[in-house]
Structure formats: structure tokens, C-alpha cells
Amino acid sequence: MKILFVAPRFHTNQVEIIKILLKKKHEVFFHVATIGKTEDHSLVKPVCYKQSKLSRFIEKKFDKGQANKRFYFPGSGSYWRAMRQLQPQIVVIRDPYKLFSLLAAFFALLTKAKIIFYTQEDLLRPRSWKLRLKQQLTIKFFRAAWITPIKSTNSPGNKGWPRYMYHVPLPVSITPDDACRKDISTEGPRILMIGKYHQERKKHMLFLQALGNLKKKYRFKATMAGECANEEQQTRFMTIKAAAQDLELNDQVDLKQNVPFTQMADLYASHDIFVLPAINEPYSISVSEAMGYGLPVICTDTCGTRFNIYNGVNGFVIKSNSVEELTTSLEALLSNYNNLYQMRLQTLQYAGENLSGDAFYSTFAQVIRERFSITMN
Template sequence: MKFLFIAPRFHNNQYYWVKSLTDHNHEVRFWVWRKEPLENYSALTPSLIPRSSFGLPKILSCYREMKALDPDIVVVRDPRSFLFVFVSMLIARMQKRKVFIYSQTPLYQTMSWVKKITVRLMLRFFGSLWITPIIGDMRYPKFHPRAFYVPFAIEPQAQEKSPVRRPIRIISVGKIYQERKNHLLLLEAFYDSLKKSDIRLTIIGALSGNSPEYFNKMRVYIKKYDLEQTVEIKTNLEHNEVLREYAKHDLFVLPSSNEPLAYSPLEAMGAGLPVICSDTNGFRWYVKDGENGYIFKSEDVSDLKDKVSLAIPRLQEMSKNSLNSVKQFYTPKSFYEKFMEAVQSV
């Protein structure tokens, strides 16, 4: 089959989706509005959507290119948020193609009547079905009968991690210029441990040249509290370099708040790391609290400290659980089976 993905950019969380489809001999193309540094194009190189001098998509060019590609299914990233995606979806429907709408919204949830009507209208007039990588709270109904859960995927490491040795190495991966990643909260939570215990912290993330303010605040904090010997910050690493870093660490912590669904925690689990994230991060639905990680109350330094204290004595046990979770639910094979289940439904 031929698949065309349309999104603002090629996020690395799409890498194994694309690779899995191409490994099964499907043809995949990816249209993006922009390209960013550090994106992993080893499975596929995305194409920029033609745009006018006014910054709008060239509708006729998009129409012709889509017609030439002749995809069986067009997968669009939430058209409620991006005008160019909505335009692309209209073109796909004009050409009578099947459209999958992809968003990071929980499959099982309660929705306001306004959102319900919006979803129903979009699926009725434009989309064949809706896919999401967030399962949500199964005490509630699916937000639409034609909505499907399709998980993010990662290739798990072949072997279990070796026994934990001192110093304990903790890693956090997230854009350093975004305040919602809460790196300062992380430093505050680990201040006592970093000063008194045998613990090391590594923070990895992209750093925008135009947005160094938050990064500078982190550097000031580290210097003020004399943490230079216990905290290391690594910026703008290539994706494969980041993947290698997980294997050098024992525990992953991402304190971000109000994040639809972070991908770096799944990469960490694939390397056998227990994961700690907040209760306002969509990744909480991938964490079995107390088994492969912990969920802490968002923005609560004290609760984050408590969860780290609970995890450290159980790192070896929880490491095995993390790896087993990935092998059971989040491999490229898991993605492919769920995705093709959705495809076959139409």
C-alpha cells in the first residue's frame, strides 16, 4: 500500500512508524511544513510542502503532487491545529482518498459536547477514522467509534541492563529552551541528593539559538549551588547519540508538565530504564505506577523527590519491567499490528 503522512515536521516519534511500514514493503512518503535540526531521516527523508511567498500552501501544487503520488491512505496530523494540514485533508477528500486523522488525545476520555461535535463533523465529512498513541482512562468510553489506539514504538535493546553500580546515573531528555520541560524543577528536586549522595544527573536536549534564556537560568542555578561536578548538560545531540546515552544511565526522569505525549521516556524504557513522569504528561498511560516507573504530581518538587527515593532501591527490578513492557506493547511489530487493524477496518 501507499501511505502519505502530512505533519508540521518529522518528529523522531514517527521514525519507527515509518520504518515499520517500509520494512513491510509499503511505500511511505512524508510531507512537512518545516524541517528542524536533529531529526532522524535514516528511514525516510520528508518533503517540504510547497508554499507561496505569503507563507500559505500552494494548493494547486499540492493537488498535483498528491495526485502523482496516488496514496491509498493519507495520514494527517490534527487539522484542528494546523491550517496547511486542513488544506491537505481537503485535497485528499477531493481526490476521494481515505484520510486518517492523527492526534495525541486519549482514546478513552470524557469530551465536552463541543469537541464531540467537532470530531463527528470532521470524521463525517473528511476522515475515514482517527488514530491516537494515547490509550487514556478505560473507565470512560472511546471518544468516537471510529477512533483507534496506535502506540508509539521503539526497538528494545536485546539484553537486560547489568546490575546498578555507584554512582547512580539519572538522565532527563527534553528541549532545554522550553520551560514546560521543568529542568529547573528537576535540579531543585535533586539538589540535596546531588550534594550528599552518590548520584549524577545528565540533562540532554535541543537548544535553540534564539531561546537561550531558560538554559542560562539552569547554568546560573548549577553554578550558584556548586553542582558542576554532579550535573552535566549536553545539547543538540544527534538522535542516535541520544539513544546511546540511555544505556549509560540507570533512571529516567522527565518533570515536564502539560505535555500531550513525550517520546523520550519510551526511548529510555527501550534501553531498560525505569521512568518517572508527571501526571500531566500523556506518557503516564505508558507507565505502570510502581512497576516500570512512577508518576508524580505535576510541579510538586516534594512528590518528585519521594518518587525518586522509591525508585532508587528498586532500579534493577524496575529495569526488567521497563524492558518487558516495551517488548510486550511498544515494539515496531506492536505498532504495525495496531495500525493495520485500523487500515483493515476501512
């Protein structure tokens, strides 16, 4: 089956999707608005078509030179020819209300491809009647399915969701079971946090404060890894580094910059606990990736991935901006190695059952079957 993805860029959270689709002998193509310098294109090479003159005009007038390409779309003539030549059977489109997404959806409809819209929103979240109607009409007009990787269990005020909207997990790499059976280092458990340094909402400082509260009671090593590619990020990085020095954490905290995607597996595998104290995080693939390596996760109650965490089983969900709850949750893991060991095994088991490539493919194929009456090989 020929499957085309249309998205702003080739995000790392798509890698495992591409892997499992290729493993199942499907042809995969990727159209993007921009190509990042650190992306891994070993599985599929994204194509970025020449931006149209109208798109450049809109971008210049309304985007004020920003680099996020939210107003990007290619020339309609050249893109129509490309779509008609490719003739995809399924087109998966990120964020359906972007100009590029709408153009791709119209052309996919004309080529009679099956359309799947993809967003990162809580399937069970409360929706106004206007939003619900908007989404339902979009699905109906394009005869589409709509998928999201987020499905919480406690969304207040939920009155259902639009028809043909489904929960489909974002898959991650699952480490072999033996990796979770390693002994804790004599230096203590290793704690990992990943987050772009310039984003205050990632709460690097909160993490340091919690570590500072525990440094005299427990042995541990911590790693903070994040992007540091521009002046704003470098300035913030130096502020965080200074805070670690002030808290006398230099011997316990290692600050890493711009870790290549190809080295992320080793980073996860060399740690025992994953922490993401970020607030208002729509969907953090790093949480799922960490679970795929058997790392119990501590995240906040405003993290979109929190529905995968069961308190005391495979991690803890803490109150946002609470250094007290973060400290307590870390202490529960640092103070009892047997408990940490069991939680690692339980985390890996959950990830294998719910976040693996096979779990994604089974659910994705079911959506295709239910919505379009097509059986994937």
C-alpha cells in the same frame, strides 16, 4: 501499499513508524510544512512544497513572523498535481484542522485514498458535545479513521469517544534484554532528563532541587540534555547552569546541548533512570524511548505518556510541581539497587509488549481492517 504522511514537520517520533512500515515492504512518503536542520532523513526524505501566495499573506497578517508555519499550505494547483501523480492508498494527516491538513484531506478524498487523522489527545478525555460533534462530522465527511497514541485509564467524566477513533501506540526502538542486565556503576545510578532548555514547564530547576536534596545521601550521576539553538535557550541554559553551581552539583550533573538524533541511543543506553518532571506535557516521546531502553520513568500526573507508567513497577507518576514527590520517587530507586534492577527488566518487558514496532503495526493494521475493510500485507 503506498502510504503518505502529512505533518508540520518530520518529527523524531515518526522514525520507528517509518522503519516498521518499510520493513513490511510498504512505500512511504512524507509531505511537510517545514524541514528542521537536525532531522534524520536516512529513511525517507520529506518534501516541502512551495508556499502559496495566499498562505504567505495569511501568515504575515496573523502569525506576526513566527516560525511555526501554522498557516502554511502549498499552492492548490501544484499540490493537487503532486497528489494525483503520487496516488497514495493511505494518507495519514497530523492535526486535521490546520489549513495544510485540510487541503491534503480534500485532495486525498478526491483521489479516493483512505484518510487517517492523527492527533495527540487522550482518547478517553471528556469532550463537550460541540467538540464531539465536530470530530464526528469530520470523520464522517472524509470517511476517515482517527488515531491517537494516548489512552488513559482514569479520565473523569468520560462518556465515550467518537466512532472510528482508535488508540494506536507510537513505537520506539527496543533495546536487547542483555542491556538491562548491566551492573550499576560504582559512581551510582545514572539519571537522565531531556527537555528544551527554554521551556520553563520542563521543570529543570525542580529536577535540580530534588537532586540537591539527595546529593549527600546517595551516589548518582545525572545528565540534562536539551536544545540550545537560539539566544532565549542559551540564556535559560546559563540560568540552569548557575543553579546547578549554587546547589553544588557540578560534580554530579552534566549539562548537554544539542545532542544529535544519531547519538540519542547511546545517551539512553548509558543511563539507568529517566526523569521528566514537566507539567502539561501533551505527549513525550522521550518517556517511551527511555522505556524502550529499560529505564524506569518518573513523570508527572499532567504528562500525556503517564498511562504507560505503573507505580513501583516501571516507574512513578508524581504530582506536578512537587519537589517532595520527585525526591521520594528518586530515593526509592537510588536506595535499592535490586529494586532498580527489577524495575529495569519490567520496564523493558512492558515496552516490548506495548511500544514496539510490531505492537504499532499490529494495531495500525487492525484499524485499517476495521475501518476500511483492507488487509495490510
